[in-house]
Amino acid sequence: DAKTTQPPSMDCAEGRAANLPCNHSTISGNEYVYWYRQIHSQGPQYIIHGLKNNETNEMASLIITEDRKSSTLILPHATLRDTAVYYCIVRVAWAGATNKLIFGTGTLLAVQP
């Protein structure tokens, strides 16, 4: 699975958009980009995933560059409850694969009041 690079920490004002970048320059054509987050003392929580098109759900938007070498997770209106470590993960996703998640150290997003 491809390696990802994320900034160790970011701050965001409550109510503003939080834009979390991720570099994955060695991503393969069959690898998806996944985002999970981990609130303090809890297990990780799935946020969103994509292959090459931009994706949006009730939690966030995922913007993937055309060359797929980087992506940005966008939380449109950050709240204090969004303070967490955000993990960007790339992996293959098909029925026969292990589908294990390989976590890096992630980005600690601190939403400020």
Added chain:
Amino acid sequence: GAGVSQTPSNKVTEKGKYVELRCDPISGHTALYWYRQSLGQGPEFLIYFQGTGAADDSGLPNDRFFAVRPEGSVSTLKIQRTERGDSAVYLCASSSGTGDINEQFFGPGTRLTVL
């Protein structure tokens, strides 16, 4: 519905002792994963079950670690002759195992402390 549950939530043991950590996955989920998380690090994959069989145990650090899932539901992670370096949060996750998403649902973890 109920999520993934793990017991105990905390376990303190002495070096050299044997411990068992339990995971109850979401009902109907065929895939089950164990991860280990040390302080300040992201979770590290240990083992993956599809049904009753361990499909990938490449993350188990050594032969002191073993996991079972005899009926394809509850899983137990077993650690023999515990060492201080085994201290970590042990996370369990389950997924439906179908489709390309395979979103993994995590439990709250078991915090293991080896004295």
